[in-house]
Each structure stands twice: as C-alpha cells, then as structure tokens.
Amino acid sequence: KNEVEQSPQNLTAQEGEFITINCSYSVGISALHWLQQHPGGGIVSLFMLSSGKKKHGRLIATINIQEKHSSLHITASHPRDSAVYICAVNGNYGGSQGNLIFGKGTKLSVKP
Amino acid sequence: DGGITQSPKYLFRKEGQNVTLSCEQNLNHDAMYWYRQDPGQGLRLIYYSQIVNDFQKGDIAEGYSVSREKKESFPLTVTSAQKNPTAFYLCASSVLRQGAGGYTFGSGTRLTVV
Numbered sequence: 598k599n600e601v602e603q604s605p606q607n608l609t610a611q612e613g614e615f616i617t618i619n620c621s622y623s624v625g626i627s628a629l630h631w632l633q634q635h636p637g638g639g640i641v642s643l644f645m646l647s648s649g650k651k652k653h654g655r656l657i658a659t660i661n662i663q664e665k666h667s668s669l670h671i672t673a674s675h676p677r678d679s680a681v682y683i684c685a686v687n688g689n690y691g692g693s694q695g696n697l698i699f700g701k702g703t704k705l706s707v708k709p
Numbered sequence: 710d711g712g713i714t715q716s717p718k719y720l721f722r723k724e725g726q727n728v729t730l731s732c733e734q735n736l737n738h739d740a741m742y743w744y745r746q747d748p749g750q751g752l753r754l755i756y757y758s759q760i761v762n763d764f765q766k767g768d769i770a771e772g773y774s775v776s777r778e779k780k781e782s783f784p785l786t787v788t789s790a791q792k793n794p795t796a797f798y799l800c801a802s803s804v805l806r807q808g809a810g811g812y813t814f815g816s817g818t819r820l821t822v823v
Contacts, residue, residue: 601751630812638746638797639816683751696742696767697812699751 600624603684603700610707616671618703620684623665630697631658631669632683640683643669674707681705711736715800715815722794722822730785730818732800738813739804741783745769746797746817755798758783787820794822 601622610616620629631643644651644658646667651658655674660667671678684700713734722728734741740759744752754767758777772791777783783802787794800815 599751632814637816638799638819640799640801640814642812642814645811685752696754696757697752699744699753701749701751 599700600688600698601684601686601700603682603703605703606701607704608706610674610705612675612707612709614674614707616674616678616705616707618669618682618684618705620667620669620700621665622667622684622686622698624686624688624698626665626686626688628687629660629667630685630687631667632685634681634683634702636680643682671705676707676709679706713800713802713813713815715798715818717818718816720818720820722820724822725789727789728787728794728820730787730798730800730820732783732785732815733781734783734802734813735781736802736804736813737780738802739780740802741777742801742803743767743773743775743783743785744799744801746799752799755785794820796820 604619628645628647630645633641633643646660655672657670681702681704683702685697716731742757743755746752753769755773756764756767756775758764761777761780764775764777774786798818801812803812
C-alpha cells in the first residue's frame with residue numbers, strides 16, 4: 598500500500614465546475630504539500646500545510662491531521678487549470694525527515 | 710529572479726554511456742534533491758544533499774552518482790549501471806536543513822536512452 602494515496606487518478610470537468618482532489622496518507626507528517634505539474638513537466642508548489650486551511654485565488658487546500666486527509670479544491674475551474682496535481686508529505690520519522698513522499702498524482706482536464 | 714535551472718530539457722544518449730544532468734539554484738537553499746518520475750508512478754528520490762560535500766542515497770540510488778562541491782550545484786550522473794535510465798528527472802531544493810519548508814522544483818530533464 599502506498600503511503601500517500603490520491604483520488605481520483607483522472608478527472609474531467611467542464612469549465613466553471615467546482616473540483617475536489619483528495620489525498621490520504623498513512624505516516625506521521627510534519628507538512629503536506631500540493632504541487633502542480635504542467636504538460637511540460639515542471640512542478641510548481643501550490644501550498645504547504647501543517648494544519649487547517651489555506652486559500653490562494655481560486656485554490657483552497659485543507660488538511661485534517663487526525664484523519665490523515667487533505668483536499669485540494671478549485672472553484673470556477675478553467676481550462677488553464679488542466680494539469681497533474683500531486684500531493685506530497687514530509688514524513689516525520691527517521692533520518693529522511695526532509696524528504697518528500699509523493700502520491701501518484703491526479704490528472705485534471707477542464708473542458709471549455 | 711531566484712530559481713532552479715535544470716539543463717538540458719531533453720537529452721538523448723546511447724546505451725552504455727554515462728550522462729550528467731545539471732541542476733543549479735540561486736536561492737541559497739541548503740538542501741537539494743534529485744527525483745525520478747516514470748509514467749503512472751509518483752516521484753521517487755534518487756539522492757539528496759543537505760550540506761556541501763555531503764549527500765545521502767534515496768530509495769533508488771543504484772546506477773546513479775552525485776556530487777555537491779558547491780551549495781548552488783548538485784549534478785546527477787546516470788551511469789551505464791542504471792538498468793532503465795529512460796525517465797523524467799526533477800531537481801528540487803529547500804531552505805531548511807530538514808526540508809520541512811517550502812520546496813522549489815526545476816523544470817526537469819527528459820532522458821531517453823536508445
């Protein structure tokens with residue numbers, strides 16, 4: 598079983614729809630990250646969370662530490678939001694505390 | 710503007726040749742990382758370095774080597790011992806020694822071995 602699980606794997610939405618991507622993890626963490634990867638491959642960091650909720654523009658990220666679960670929401674989705682969204686956690690154990698454990702990503706396609 | 714520069718973006722090599730991927734950052738970050746990405750899989754850690762002249766193996770270090778002679782630079786060599794080198798390689802850096810802060814990623818190098 599992967600330590601970081603994302604759902605869904607693939608998501609197709611119509612422009613304007615509200616989108617939710619989920620992330621569950623099974624290890625103790627110091628922080629959780631949401632990343633965006635565009636078709637060219639480069640990755641942009643969207644959020645880093647250790648508790649509660651963060652908002653940036655149309656993007657909202659929440660985390661529930663007790664349930665080991667995080668969600669990324671996109672309001673009023675747009676075709677330019679089409680990308681792969683990756684959840685990653687900083688494991689809170691051992692000598693590799695600084696290293697990220699990645700989910701496999703959710704491929705989002707927003708149709709006009 | 711500060712950031713991470715990976716070069717080249719695309720790289721083709723013949724089987725059996727060593728190849729070095731470049732990663733440079735001007736963010737004054739302590740820690741640097743190399744990840745490998747394969748289709749349908751999450752990124753996997755190859756090597757990381759938290760200080761100059763020191764680096765640690767990640768989960769899939771076999772067939773790879775690195776150096777950290779300068780804080781700004783963390784080149785990755787894919788050796789002929791790597792059995793399946795064709796992949797997308799990402800470099801990243803972070804500000805804190807434990808890496809529990811924000812990360813900055815490069816734009817990646819797509820390596821194809823023929």
